[in-house]
Amino acid sequence: MFAVTTDKFEGPLDLLLNLIESEKLDICQISLSKITDSYINHIEKMEGSAEEMADFLVIAAKLLYLKSKELLPGIENDEDETELAELERNLVEYAKYKKAADELSEILSKNYRSYSRKVKLDSVSCFEPPKSLSKDKLWQLFQGVLKKLPDTPQEEKIEAVKLTLEDKRNELKNCLKNGRVSFRHFMKKARSKVEMIVSFLALLEMIKKKEVRVEQKSNFEDLTIENYN
């Protein structure tokens, strides 16, 4: 066993590569199987959001498959085999760029850098107050603005949305009694953003339930909504 516990690994490939390198192994399936335990140990100690951990877990699953394959020969299936081969390929590829990054870092360590001519400062646009503006004038203007402001900040009103998906569905159904309906026309009825969203959700719901069908001639054009049958 070895201890690479202090390092923070950005992704599963980073971790895998580090484990393989610290064991001085080649990038191949045998090495992957050898480092499976350390890998699992590692991610057990990790703290991260579910999203961050998901990437690590996907790889863990692949490693465990590899390991179980050794114990139970004959459980191979094509799909998993392709995924393993892909993981191996990805790792080889990743190692290449990791190495390239080291070389770039070496160039940077020389602290060489070139500078180009600086753009003339006087050509940079900036704010210039008019000549007639004095300190007193500015003060007066500011007072004027203050006076215009309402005394207490207005309370933000949050209206309870009383609109339901069902309402919109019924509304659309009603509209469809007279035949087809233009999508834009239907959306125009909405008085607020929320209502528009509900309208759209209702439409999606109805498409899913095969109550309506929608047709669009080309990108960004209006949609025609009609009864499914």
Added chain:
Amino acid sequence: MNKDPKSIIESILFVAEKPVSIKELASVSAFMLTDIQNALKELMKEYEKRGIKLIRKGDYFSFVSDPSNAKIVSAYLNEELRHDLSEQALETLAIITYKQPITRIEIENLRGVNSESLIRSLLIRGLVCEVGRKDAVGRPILYGTTMEFIQYFGLLSEEEIPKLQEQSLFTNKDEDSKIPS
């Protein structure tokens, strides 16, 4: 016009405030593209021994200070000379350097992890930029390195970037390590 293209190029690049392309040089000077290219090549060589260098990124050229004078020049400019790219940022930059033009998804597939914020910070630093759109679903943005990248690394042109090495990390190879094709 019997003027030497080198002289004209030198003058234009001297007054230019941003990199100038071969095309621009040709159209403003009425020289052929090939004349301009040859003249630029000679100029790059001539400036190798000077405190001013002629650097190249793609079709663009620019006069810059000698990279090895960075310490003194940065002190004069009151700029901090620091290379504080994180390991992850460098890794992302390496991928863009060797695989450009490349999309964010392609970078993320290679690194196996979300790289959006790293790309954004490289964009802000001006080391990479949008170079176009990929002809694929969603027309994703393609990224490439910039003239600033050449300057940041103190290079004369992209040719000085070390070649990408094909898997040379480990020497012992056995039968099982072969990648199925």
